[in-house]
Amino acid sequence: METLLQGLRAVSEPTRLRILMLCAHAELSVTELVQVLGQSQPRVSRHLKLMVEANLLERHQEGSRAFYRMSEDSDVSDLARMLVDLTPDDDDVISVDLERLDEIKLQRAQVAEEYFRRNAQNWEDMRGQHIDDESVDARLKRRILSAPVRDLLDIGTGTGRVLRLVGEDVRAAVGVDNSREMLAIARSYLDQEVLRNCQVRHADMYRLPFPAHRFDAVTANMLMHYADSPADMVREAARVLRPGGRLVLVDFASHDLADLRERHAHRWLGFSDTDVERLFTKAGLEIQEVERIDGGDLTVCIWTGKSRIEIANDLVAEAL
Numbered sequence: 001m002e003t004l005l006q007g008l009r010a011v012s013e014p015t016r017l018r019i020l021m022l023c024a025h026a027e028l029s030v031t032e033l034v035q036v037l038g039q040s041q042p043r044v045s046r047h048l049k050l051m052v053e054a055n056l057l058e059r060h061q062e063g064s065r066a067f068y069r070m071s072e073d074s075d076v077s078d079l080a081r082m083l084v085d086l087t088p089d090d091d092d093v094i095s096v097d098l099e100r101l102d103e104i105k106l107q108r109a110q111v112a113e114e115y116f117r118r119n120a121q122n123w124e125d126m127r128g129q130h131i132d133d134e135s136v137d138a139r140l141k142r143r144i145l146s147a148p149v150r151d152l153l154d155i156g157t158g159t160g161r162v163l164r165l166v167g168e169d170v171r172a173a174v175g176v177d178n179s180r181e182m183l184a185i186a187r188s189y190l191d192q193e194v195l196r197n198c199q200v201r202h203a204d205m206y207r208l209p210f211p212a213h214r215f216d217a218v219t220a221n222m223l224m225h226y227a228d229s230p231a232d233m234v235r236e237a238a239r240v241l242r243p244g245g246r247l248v249l250v251d252f253a254s255h256d257l258a259d260l261r262e263r264h265a266h267r268w269l270g271f272s273d274t275d276v277e278r279l280f281t282k283a284g285l286e287i288q289e290v291e292r293i294d295g296g297d298l299t300v301c302i303w304t305g306k307s308r309i310e311i312a313n314d315l316v317a318e319a320l
Contacts, residue, residue, distance in 0.1 A: 007076035010054035016047050024084040027069040036100040056080050153215040155205045156223030160186030167195040176203035206232050213242045221250045225268045238283035246306050253299040280305040
């Protein structure tokens with residue numbers, strides 16, 4: 001009871017309720033929250049400190065900046081979610097906050113999209129500077145088709161590379177990306193290869209425009225190191241998987257090439273197997289296989305996760 005009361009006290013102030021609402025929609029830095037709320041940095045920081053102490057928010061330090069998001073596993077997580085659900089989006093103050101939050105998200109997206117825009121035409125060539133594309137493609141295709149796939153989703157499809165790789169072997173495939181320049185190139189490639197069962201859409205990888213349990217397999221090829229929130233990306237990918245479906249992630253293993261942040265807008269310096277296993281577990285997936293492909297200074301990994309529901313069914317079948 002004391003924990004719940006502490007949580008209620010921590011949020012029983014208009015600004016803190018606004019902060020909770022914002023952090024339920026995105027992971028935000030102090031600077032970004034100041035920009036939305038229109039209040040001083042010291043005042044916003046004091047509010048954040050109280051909310052972290054009450055376990056309503058989680059704080060993550062990245063270099064000189066700290067990011068805040070709504071707690072997911074604390075004793076008051078349910079309370080926080082309930083308060084957010086009860087707060088109307090059309091409230092005069094909240095609606096303005098969400099509009100300003102959309103502006104921040106747009107600013108973030110513009111940074112990434114500007115990079116893609118500058119390099120859209122030679123994107124395929126740039127990839128080859130870091131990895132053996134042919135080797136990765138061959139292993140990725142084998143991994144995707146290691147089990148029957150009727151419907152495939154490729155998140156962050158870029159130029160449609162994955163769609164072209166397996167388009168002839170699946171019933172239907174959809175690629176989504178937030179860069180219209182990339183999608184234009186992807187459509188051109190799909191037309192050239194007459195892959196009529198493949199299509200591309202403009203979409204947000206955190207809010208996929210598909211119902212739950214829509215796809216047999218979901219892929220994310222060299223996307224995760226650009227993601228603002230890999231956990232949200234994996235969770236959303238898992239949501240659209242059918243029972244027994246598989247998520248196939250291709251990305252760099254952990255590395256120390258920090259200049260890739262500046263030169264190529266990388267958000268993360270690769271991922272360890274432990275990192276990915278944690279992401280899978282939180283999304284309700286079981287890691288099934290890890291393949292490694294050395295490529296000079298960088299190693300590419302292919303991680304495959306499968307629905308825990310199907311795994312449980314498989315174990316029952318084996319026991320019988």
